[in-house]
Amino acid sequence: xxxxxxxxxxxxxxxxxxxxxxxxxxxxxxxxxxxxxxxxxxxxxxxxxxxxxxxxxxxxxxxxxxxxxxxxxxxxxxxxxxxxxxxxxxxxxxxxxxxxxxxxxxxxxxxxxxxxxxxxxxxxxxxxxxxxxxxxxxxxxxxxxxxxxxxxxxxxxxxxx
Amino acid sequence: xxxxxxxxxxxxxxxxxxxxxxxxxxxxxxxxxxxxxxxxxxxxxxxxxxxxxxxxxxxxxxxxxxxxxxxxxxxxxxxxxxxxxxxxxxxxxxxxxxxxxxxxxxxxxxxxxxxxxxxxxxxxxxxxxxxxxxxxxxxxxxxxxxxxxxxxxxxxxxxxxxxxxxxx
Numbered sequence: 001x002x003x004x005x006x007x008x009x010x011x012x013x014x015x016x017x018x019x020x021x022x023x024x025x026x027x028x029x030x031x032x033x034x035x036x037x038x039x040x041x042x043x044x045x046x047x048x049x050x051x052x053x054x055x056x057x058x059x060x061x062x063x064x065x066x067x068x069x070x071x072x073x074x075x076x077x078x079x080x081x082x083x084x085x086x087x088x089x090x091x092x093x094x095x096x097x098x099x100x101x102x103x104x105x106x107x108x109x110x111x112x113x114x115x116x117x118x119x120x121x122x123x124x125x126x127x128x129x130x131x132x133x134x135x136x137x138x139x140x141x142x143x144x145x146x147x148x149x150x151x152x153x154x155x156x157x158x159x160x161x
Numbered sequence: 162x163x164x165x166x167x168x169x170x171x172x173x174x175x176x177x178x179x180x181x182x183x184x185x186x187x188x189x190x191x192x193x194x195x196x197x198x199x200x201x202x203x204x205x206x207x208x209x210x211x212x213x214x215x216x217x218x219x220x221x222x223x224x225x226x227x228x229x230x231x232x233x234x235x236x237x238x239x240x241x242x243x244x245x246x247x248x249x250x251x252x253x254x255x256x257x258x259x260x261x262x263x264x265x266x267x268x269x270x271x272x273x274x275x276x277x278x279x280x281x282x283x284x285x286x287x288x289x290x291x292x293x294x295x296x297x298x299x300x301x302x303x304x305x306x307x308x309x310x311x312x313x314x315x316x317x318x319x320x321x322x323x324x325x326x327x328x329x
Contacts, residue, residue: 025323028319029319032200036200036204037207039197039200040207040208044208151196152197159189
């Protein structure tokens with residue numbers, strides 16, 4: 001991995017990104033705004049499941065409002081994140097914190113997709129009046145914890161490489 | 162200016178500030194809390210701003226949406242303010258001297274003034290554009306100004322990290 005990281009680092013593209021004073025900060029800012037939208041969307045969905053907000057909205061209404069924020073946010077995060085990796089590959093590819101972040105990201109994406117499919121199939125178990133609260137709670141808590149963990153490890157990358 | 166400099170030095174010399182500056186984990190730990198809080202401040206304000214602009218949640222009344230979302234904004238804002246103050250005192254002199262930090266504070270002030278004007282003046286007429294019709298121009302303007310200010314706050318906040326002596 002470190003040879004691979006070194007190879008990326010030596011490419012002219014990587015060098016060009018690093019040499020620009022503005023590019024990395026601007027891309028990081030875009031990356032942060034996108035993750036802010038995702039975290040907020042995840043928190044609002046979780047708050048609805050927990051009955052802490054949007055009680056007048058059905059689960060489908062809330063999901064319809066906020067799931068696109070998560071998917072759109074990811075569409076922005078992927079290319080901006082890739083540019084940041086290309087610019088400083090050692091900082092990420094050789095950094096265990098980065099791989100923790102990627103593992104949590106994979107899990108977060110998987111459970112969000114599962115939530116969306118489950119809701120599309122049958123919204124009833126997701127509503128408050130649905131009998132079993134446990135699956136709802138597990139999804140709600142793990143979704144928020146994973147996204148917060150992704151933000152935390154994202155910031156920690158700067159401290160651990 | 163003399164007294165400001167003295168005040169900043171005094172802040173840095175308080176036991177709490179020294180503890181944060183000297184600990185290896187305190188700064189990153191508080192910083193992570195600060196970043197999480199600001200993502201929620203920004204995101205929840207954006208929900209309301211986008212509604213004012215007619216770009217999202219248009220099926221919901223403005224008043225209802227504000228009641229639902231703004232308590233989260235204020236809760237997150239309190240966490241951001243406390244954690245931000247802790248980060249600030251650890252390097253007060255450097256932050257105040259930093260142009261990006263000053264811009265961030267200026268934009269937060271602008272966002273605050275925009276919010277007060279919206280709450281005290283524009284919001285009085287909310288009954289006329291609460292639902293089903295486009296928000297009054299003053300309300301749309303408040304949403305646009307707020308969104309621009311907060312994107313700027315996030316941007317300059319990130320820029321502070323590149324220009325003050327902390328890891329990128």
